[in-house]
Amino acid sequence: MTTPRPIAMLIAALGGEGGGVLTDWIVSAAASEGYPVQSTSIPGVAQRTGATTYYIEILPVTFAALGGKAPGAGFDAGRRRRRRRGGERAHGGGRAIGNGFVTPHRTAMIASTHRSYAIAERMAMGDGRYDVGRLVEAIETHARRNLLFDMRRSPNRRAP
Numbered sequence: 001m002t003t004p005r006p007i008a009m010l011i012a013a014l015g016g017e018g019g020g021v022l023t024d025w026i027v028s029a030a031a032s033e034g035y036p037v038q039s040t041s042i043p044g045v046a047q048r049t050g051a052t053t054y055y056i057e058i059l060p061v062t063f064a065a066l067g068g069k070a071p072g073a074g075f076d077a078g079r080r081r082r083r084r085r086g087g088e089r090a091h092g093g094g095r096a097i098g099n100g101f102v103t104p105h106r107t108a109m110i111a112s113t114h115r116s117y118a119i120a121e122r123m124a125m126g127d128g129r130y131d132v133g134r135l136v137e138a139i140e141t142h143a144r145r146n147l148l149f150d151m152r153r154s155p156n157r158r159a160p
Contacts, residue, residue: 004060011054012096014116015044023054034062036071051095093143094135102142109143112151 009026013019023039030037036059044052059071093111096102102109113132121128139146 006057006059009054009056009058010096010101011056012093012101013052013054015052017052017116019052019054023056026056026058030058034064035059036061036063036066093139094130097138097142102139104142104144107143107145109139109146109148111139111146111148113148114150114152 011019011023013022020041023041027037027039037056039054039056041055042053063070093102093109096109101107113136115132117129121130136148139148
C-alpha cells in the first residue's frame with residue numbers, strides 16, 4: 001500500500017496571537033481521531049512583536065487503516081507538499097507568499113482582513129502602512145483558493 005501524501009499546514013502569526021493554541025487544537029483533533037500528525041514551530045518574540053511560524057502534517061489515513069504501523073516521519077515544507085496555509089492576518093499571508101510558501105497549484109489560504117501593524121509599519125517615518133489591497137491581490141493571485149474575513153469580529157456582533 002502506498003502511503004498518501006500528508007496534508008501540510010503552515011500557520012503564520014505574530015507572537016501572542018494564538019498561533020500555538022491553534023496548532024495545538026489541530027494536532028489534538030487529528031490525534032484524537034486516530035490520524036498520524038506531527039508539528040513544529042519557529043517562535044518569534046512574544047507579545048505581537050515577531051513572526052511565529054507553525055507547521056503541521058496530518059496523514060489522511062488512520063493508524064487503524066495502516067494496520068497500527070506508524071509511517072516514517074519527515075518534515076518537508078517545500079512547494080510540492082503544501083496544501084493549506086493559514087494566517088492570522090493578511091499581512092502574514094503576504095509574508096508567506098514572499099517566502100515562497102504559497103503556490104497557485106495547491107495552496108488554500110485562510111487569513112484575516114483585520115489590521116494589526118507590523119513592526120516595520122510602526123517604525124517607518126511618516127505613513128509606513130502596507131497597502132492591504134495589494135496584499136489581498138497577492139493572495140488572490142498566488143493561492144489556488146482563499147478565505148479572507150475579519151477574524152476579530154464576533155459572528156454574533158452587529159456591524160457598527
